[in-house]
Amino acid sequence: MSANFNPYVQGWRVGNSPSGNSVWGNAGIPPSIFGALPGGTTSTGQRSPPLPDATLFFITGFRPNILNASVVDARGRTCYSIVTDHAQPQRTAYYDAHRRTVALVDWSGTHANVEMPGLFARQSVRSWLRNASDRASRLMDVRGVPYVWAPDGDYICLYYTQQSHSYRLARICVSRDGVQIELTRQAMEARLVEVCILSASMFLSGHNID
Numbered sequence: 001m002s003a004n005f006n007p008y009v010q011g012w013r014v015g016n017s018p019s020g021n022s023v024w025g026n027a028g029i030p031p032s033i034f035g036a037l038p039g040g041t042t043s044t045g046q047r048s049p050p051l052p053d054a055t056l057f058f059i060t061g062f063r064p065n066i067l068n069a070s071v072v073d074a075r076g077r078t079c080y081s082i083v084t085d086h087a088q089p090q091r092t093a094y095y096d097a098h099r100r101t102v103a104l105v106d107w108s109g110t111h112a113n114v115e116m117p118g119l120f121a122r123q124s125v126r127s128w129l130r131n132a133s134d135r136a137s138r139l140m141d142v143r144g145v146p147y148v149w150a151p152d153g154d155y156i157c158l159y160y161t162q163q164s165h166s167y168r169l170a171r172i173c174v175s176r177d178g179v180q181i182e183l184t185r186q187a188m189e190a191r192l193v194e195v196c197i198l199s200a201s202m203f204l205s206g207h208n209i210d
Contacts, residue, residue, distance in 0.1 A: 051171065053185045057193070059200060060178035066201050067092050069178065080194070082201055094198060103198045112209055114202075116194065119143070125202060125209040142195055149199065156203055158187070158196065172200045179204060 050056060057079065061070040071080035080102070084092045090108035093101060105125070106113045115122040119142070129138045129149065137150035147169070148159045158170040169187040173180050181196050202209055 051168070051182045051184050054182040055185075055188055055193075057181045057183070057197065058175065058178055059181070059197065062178060065206070066179065066204050069201075071197055080197055082197075092201075094194070094201075096194075102194045105198075105202065107207055112202075112207060114198070116198070119195075129199065129202070129209060131210070140195075140199070142190075142192065145190070149203075156200070158192070158199075160186070170196050172196070172203070174204075 056074045058072050059069050067084040069082045070078050081095045092105040094103035103116045112125040114125045137148050140147045148161050156172040170183045
């Protein structure tokens with residue numbers, strides 16, 4: 001693991017070990033292994049092979065954390081930048097390779113707010129990534145399609161769930177040099193790259209998103 005990545009500072013929990021205040025925001029919920037998700041199965045410390053036909057992205061080059069970092073593809077090419085200016089520490093911007101703004105997060109105030117220009121207007125993070133009724137996962141709607149984020153061992157997984165259909169689209173894990181994001185062909189076709197990068201960085205930011 002990179003010396004620049006401190007899982008405890010970033011809100012990542014190993015297994016069910018507590019590390020400071022849980023950002024889950026409820027004392028009755030077990031310590032989160034993913035900062036903003038409830039504890040899942042116990043961490044094994046081992047990684048399974050990438051998902052079949054997965055496209056990989058890596059959030060890396062933390063300066064000094066995930067809210068100031070680069071997103072590269074499997075060839076090491078920079079695809080996105082996550083920028084939190086020292087002059088505006090409560091504002092995080094996400095840019096693509098052409099310096100176009102793809103997302104903005106405002107950490108100030110009682111509740112963090114998020115927007116993705118062209119996709120959805122400014123709203124609270126807790127509304128966009130809302131807790132499920134059983135608090136075992138977080139629900140997210142993108143372009144009118146419902147998705148679910150849920151922990152699974154060392155991973156945070158994104159599932160498509162509608163009617164009787166449910167299958168995994170993407171997953172996130174801490175890697176040697178930062179955070180690895182795996183997206184299936186279906187996730188790429190659904191244009192979920194930027195959504196997954198944004199979600200991953202917020203889950204592992206150490207900020208309270210409720």
